[in-house]
Amino acid sequence: MIRRMPTAGTPLSFGETVGGVLGFAEREKVIADFRSVLRNFLEVENLSVVNSGTTAFFILLQLFKQLRSSENRDEVILPAYTAPSLLLPIQAAGLKARLIDIDSSTFNMDVKKLPSVVSERTLAVMPIHMFGLPCKVEPIIALAKNHGFFVVEDAASSLGTTIDGKQTGTIAPFGFYSLNRGKNISTMAGGIIVWKDKRLSQKIENLVTDLETLPPHAQAIMTLKMIGLSLAVRPIFYSLLSPIISKFKYTTLHTHFDSFRFTTMQAGLGKKLWKHADDLTKRRQENGESLTKIFKNKDGFTIPSIPITALVAFNQFPVIVHDLNRRKMLVYRLLAQGIETTFLYEKPLHHIFPELNPGGDAFPNATYLAEHLLLIPPHTQISQTIIKNIRNVVESI
Ligand SMILES: Cc1ncc(COP(=O)(O)O)c(C=O)c1O
Structure with a gap:
């Protein structure tokens, strides 16, 4: 598997x-x-x-x-x-x-x-x-x-x-x-x-x-979810559970948000996590640099230009794939290697909320990005071996 x-x-x-x-x-x-x-x-x-x-x-x-x-x-x-x-x-x-x-x-x-x-x-x-x-x-x-x-x-x-x-x-x-x-x-x-x-x-x-405190039972549920999620994103569990997990991913537009105070559970977790915040950040920077090398100057792809004085902790690695058939193929071949990609927001804000569009397509660059974007994960579980697989897939299409 x-x-x-x-x-x-x-x-x-x-x-x-x-x-x-x-x-x-x-x-x-x-x-x-x-x-x-x-x-x-x-x-x-x-x-x-x-x-x-x-x-x-x-x-x-x-x-x-x-x-x-x-x-x-x-x-x-x-x-x-x-x-x-x-x-x-x-x-x-x-x-x-x-x-x-x-x-x-x-x-x-x-x-x-x-x-x-x-x-x-x-x-x-x-x-x-x-x-x-x-x-x-x-x-x-x-x-x-x-x-x-x-x-x-x-x-x-x-x-x-x-x-x-x-x-x-x-x-x-x-x-x-x-x-x-x-x-x-x-x-x-x-x-x-x-x-x-x-x-x-x-x-x-x-x-x-002035914000309300999250009630104790809701804090307890959040703690249980934290335990569940910490397991669910491990590749071994994720591979088995991905059909179920995908049901919990946000796919619809949010219509409401709740406001609460931060909880002590989150602070306890955060304190532990921050002990290696620098490592987590560095891994995202390094993976981003490796992915940049794969796509830089490659025909048919555009990656963002980054100021030389910046160190980017990529949340996702964004690539514009100009040919949509090629994008489809890339998604499919990467998934065959076990690498999930996303398109994130497939529409710009003025298409989702037409009242924000002053006329015509007022923000064409945003539209093009939304329609041609592919996001590749740069998170800390992406190893150099996986990056090599990504390189092979990109070279093959
Ligand atoms: C660019 C940007 N701003 C704000 C938010 C909102 O953050 P939160 O999900 O913590 O409310 C998000 C969440 O996806 C985001 O991507």
């Missing part, structure tokens, strides 16, 4: 799983300890944790509403290719999304287009470090000085990616991360908020402590 590699997921060791189980019975202090571990890792002073990246973003949007100079500022600018679920907190905060095309060479927001899109209605601009790839943030911060909008980095998928030695997510005045399943480091679910201005700490802490 060919061992099957999941698209995402790092198996938890016995010690980490026990850390989570013990955390379930611990007091709030374990959360404070975990926050300080994260502060050291990200080299930031101000940081809080909540139940998801979506909630982290929602809290920041609520903060921006408290701080805004005028109620007319109600637009949040984000790239047209990204996670559709990001629209939920924008809507929940009573705000409007405004899209901007992506740059087909970086796969991220086309920052050059921003000056023609920002206006006196812009409340915030959100560069998103998609797949772990660093988006240029400095020009946006410079623009914000003249236009008075907030800049928030979505580093949900880029935990561990650095540029010029700085962690993505910590360059702009605000940022957030996701610790959800499938993210670079995962505590089952979770979100981290970071901000630079200490004077805002009380306001942010108030918004976080």
